[in-house]
Amino acid sequence: MSVAKAGEFGLIARITARLPAGQSTLLGPGDDAAVVRAADGRVVASTDVLVEGRHFRRDWCTAQDVGHRAAAANLADIAAMGATPTALLVGLCVPTNLDARWAEELSDGLGAEAALVGAAVVGGDMSGSPTLTIAVTALGDLGGLAPVVRTGARPGDVVAMCGRLGYAAAGYTVLSRGFRTPKVLVDAYRRPEVPYSAGPEAAGLGATAMIDVSDGLLADIGHVAKGSGVAVDLRRDAFEVPRQMRDAAHALGVDPYTWVLAGGEDHALVATFPPGLALPPRWRVVGVVREGSGVTVDGRPFRGPTGWQHF
Template sequence: MPSKPAPTDDEADPRTVAELSEFALIDELTKGRGQGAGVLLGPGDDAALLTAADGRVVASTDVLVESVHFRFDWSTPEQVGRKAAAVNLADLAAMGARPTALLLGIGCPATTRVAVLRELTAGLWREAQLVGAGLAGGDVVTAGQLVITVTALGDLGGHAPVTRTGARPGDVLAVCGRLGWAAAGLAVLGRGFRSPVAVVNAQRWPEPPYGAGPRAAEQGATSMIDVSDGLLADLGHLASASGVSIDVQTARVVIPQRLAEVGSALGADPMRWILTGGEDHCLAATFPEPSAVPEDWTLIGSVGRGAGVTVDGEAYAGPGGWEHWR
């Protein structure tokens, strides 16, 4: 069952989407907003018009479904909007691209309050503005539950994209961003708690290191991936695409004190959260040598011949991360 929307900051507005026309709702969600420099024509016409100075466009799409990817009894609409933007913007960063614009699709029941969607899109705008992007267009439709689809568009700035296929034996593996925090936050929320706030908020919306992707590309990263489903699971995709093996060395992985405290309180292993927990949207990349790893990245492993992902030279017991329909 869809979860009950959390109270919004605009309780004085009781309107539902059924009380507005489609275009009045779109205007409600987009009016008064600025666009990024790459948007020449935003919402209001049949399509948006964007610049593509590089001559190539990097694109990524994610779908978020209520009660699967977010719950309004755990997160505010604004936090859900930020999450919807972040999961797509992180994909662009993993290609070494800088975002230019977002496209938004919303499906929702007729009883959905306008204030909920207004806060949700406000969160999406705020996250996009962190990287100089805007909301260039989209669509709204009737649906049985709230579904959010975001498409992110980006520019490579003249350099080659960093894909999953470039890792080579002898490369080193490094990560940038938080690992395990969102999984720890999910465990806390699942037990009915709402603190520690920093851990819980990591589940409510991620904080990807957006600028780290382009910087890694500039410094010669050979392959890169956004860690959305779990470090080991996503490294498996990278290893398969590159035709190599990857070994994660846990001695190099630092367990943050807060995660250690939460793990102790819940009787859970924080290293498992770090290795298999998804939704942090940190970046993992391979580099030709340790000296090529940027300062804000942490070296945690190596690339070799063969196939698959190991931990300290051994196969990992249990799933490496999230997989739909499993």
């Protein structure tokens, strides 16, 4: 059944019936607006848009994959502020001939990714459109902590990361060349594994700045450097390049460090911390903050792309 045959309200009913409530949901879908608990008294909010052909392809990803990716892109932004995600609002613009089951399975992916952090889809909007577009707004709770912003890095701080880098970019390259393996890389592109809990953890440890890697490490840590008025130097040997990535890079004629340093969409968290702080094992020190400006790798500018540019 197409979405046109299902009808707007029929499709909404089919989608909302599949969405579980979250821990902070006081009133979910079905009214003019949702009501979400904000125990901290402050709400962290972020919005991201995914456009078919630009951010995803239906021949590469299932509807559930797209739902996971759309939710992760927003939930990671909340975590990067040191907050815990609480709710998602979804705007869905679809071609009228789209199979209604695709929209239902998209909602399954959105709901499943949100459930990983105890959040839920609490509402949204829907419209017909010639281009399939998904706009997601995420809300979060700071839990009494100060937000960790991009502008707080100081000379002498260490740069540390939590999560994976390069996997999604490698998976994208593999898919764009017409292949479907290595599976670990393709799956990383389809469904990122985001270390959501590391965001509030970093805030509690005293992180001075933090960002999620959505556009590429060099580009994103560059936002921290510019906002903080400092320089950042990364160590190339601090980053692991797994065997599958090395093998794929060799087969495709790509420098794997281009994926690691400039590839996005893994949504690893990168933060700066005061020197001498004992960090949990999952946080890997990968560089240092210095006086100056810009981002270098082993003391030199990186030769090659530094990240994704939308325009």
